[in-house]
Amino acid sequence: MKHEMKRISKILDELITFCFLHGTKKMDLSLEDNEDYFKIHLEIDNIDCNDERVKLLKDLLNYPRQQEMEEYYWELAGECDRDTELTLVGIMTDKAEVEFKGTSLYITLYRYK
Template sequence: MRERLKSIKIVDELINYCYNLGISQIHVDLEDVESAIKITVEGFCDGIAEEELQSLNDFLSIPRQEEVEEYYWELIGEGNKNELALVGMVIDDGQAIYSNKRLNITVLLKK
């Protein structure tokens, strides 16, 4: 049950990130299987700065930190500021790709 709540908060934060980039058409795919939850958020935008994409990938590749996750995961998606660093600390893998005016963000949360 806790993993489901985390996945909802992660989706909320990723959608918020896309809105802040000016993406208005956002598609979310959440796949909950026995061993992991895979979340894909995709949207169309005219462009994303290389530094912004690199920063996003840096946040998504922060190693999972269970001690942080235990106490702070509930804060994801709650504030007005970008909490992608916190998302990076509670996921196992993540990647953002921009191609053909499409931003694709995929994260994996192992159970």
């Protein structure tokens, strides 16, 4: 797939923007480029768990991967700081693990090559 690294950075851009717009003060991020997949892991402190979009996070990120939609819309990810494109992140990833611990949030995303 073309622009693979740019697509990964778009996913990160979207997640970082979303978290900072929803109260986050500190975030740890790791990215692995494995043989078959990319793994993105984020540990986020102080997220606003009462926000409706935060409550929907798990559902939005667990959208089924859809290459036909990704091919058309991927450039929109991370482009806007008023609205979120978490659906698009879901469309661009194969698996999402989302865990809340108090006000901390742990997200792990897998994108197969």
